[in-house]
Amino acid sequence: MTHELLDRALIEEATKKSGLIWVRAGGLSARPEPDHEVPTRPLWHVWHDGAAFLVGDGPGEQPLPGLADGGEAVVTVRGKDKGGRLVSWAARVTELAAGTPEWEAAVGELKGKRLNAPDGEAMPQRWARECRLVRLEPTGATAALPEDSLARRPVPSAATTRQEVPAALPRLLFKRRGRRARG
Template sequence: MTEVSAELLDRALVEESAKKSGLVWVSAGAGGDRAVWHVWHEGAVVVVGEGAEQPLHGWAQGDTVTVTVRSKDTWGRLLAWPARVEELSPGGEAWTAAVVELKAKRLNSPDFETVTDRWARESRVLRFVPTGGSSQRPGALPAESGAAAPVPTPATTRQPIPAALPRLLFGRGRKRRRP
């Protein structure tokens, strides 16, 4: 396979995986991965946040982040790629086009008719534009899971159930008297 066709295939994989997933993880260094809902619009992952929407964790214009997409079938990591953050200005042509797509995908919005006005006042719309090929993809995934370790706790659910519980729940062991 030529380098150009491999690059086109990789770009297509990035686009298709982002279109099919309603949730991506965005990582910017030591802050860890953050899950955000998004839409794929005009070659980038687009998110809306702050105000009454999801937190955007301080991502700003020009930042470099890593976007990770999960598989819709297995929910495991499928693909990761580097991206540049672009902030869209409220009211601009690009902002308006992106917000139309976001509004269509926004579930359970309490103010569906006026949500775009609210977003213009109190939220930010960011684009995560792919800047290179995928760093992780099928056949080239890291060995570690990436999952956070559970917090140590003395709580447990691995103790035997009380001996009387089945009798209490299912009435076993009781003899019924006939009238």
């Protein structure tokens, strides 16, 4: 009993304090093979009424791949200090219908956390028309910390990393700074 209460408290506090959670559709026992990996996505959320709430799958919003009403998901939460995994917990997925009291309460919490919304105060109406609101409720099960790193190759993308700085650039920058200081 005490162990379950401690797990519940860890889940709630860690998830409440984290800006992002990593979510994968499926249960704790379904460890995906590297070739058929179900994507784990970083998603912004809000902790409200004992669950994590997510909004997405609409234009300009985060994707919620595989999170189906009545399904299961695994939520991984990192620590704010070092960014390491604190806890992975099993969740029951529930999609909320727009306009219900629970939907209204969750949207009230979510709209304060949504950064850079293109439509400001009209955002809740857009969410009702075009997006899904998902509740991830902890089932009480947590996963043991993995023994391996779980590192995987990045998903193929057109994105690139920065190129090396040209060798002459630092000299040019420092030369200009020196002139300003003397003048």
